[in-house]
Amino acid sequence: MQTDGLKVPKQKDVPRQRSPSPSLPSAEIPSFLPPNPSADYEAREKAMKDKFRKFWMSSLAEGFKEDLEEIRKEPNLGPSKLALLIDSLAAGADIFTSSASASGTDMNEVDVVMGE
Numbered sequence: 001m002q003t004d005g006l007k008v009p010k011q012k013d014v015p016r017q018r019s020p021s022p023s024l025p026s027a028e029i030p031s032f033l034p035p036n037p038s039a040d041y042e043a044r045e046k047a048m049k050d051k052f053r054k055f056w057m058s059s060l061a062e063g064f065k066e067d068l069e070e071i072r073k074e075p076n077l078g079p080s081k082l083a084l085l086i087d088s089l090a091a092g093a094d095i096f097t098s099s100a101s102a103s104g105t106d107m108n109e110v111d112v113v114m115g116e
Contacts, residue, residue, distance in 0.1 A: 049093075052110045056093035 061068060071077065071085070096109040 048110055052096065052113065053090060053093045055113070057090060060089050060092070 077085075096113070
């Protein structure tokens with residue numbers, strides 16, 4: 001191959017040099033998932049989340065009673081918009097963690113709030 005009078009060697013013509021750097025040791029990456037949850041654990045987890053969601057929604061309804069009453073009076077608040085509002089408010093409960101990490105250093109926020 002010729003480029004402006006210079007000969008550019010082909011890939012095959014140039015021997016590949018080895019890197020002087022040593023290979024990196026493999027690192028153990030801890031799992032972020034709980035170890036094989038049992039059916040009983042999953043049932044308790046779901047029950048705790050449901051209980052917390054009810055608590056969350058009642059706290060919102062109590063804390064924002066006047067605002068929710070004003071929203072309820074809106075003339076164009078149909079069933080679909082009301083369902084979207086309820087789902088959006090309920091989604092706030094999902095930001096809280098309901099299980100401690102495998103290392104045991106994280107707090108179970110749902111248990112703290114629910115007093116369990």
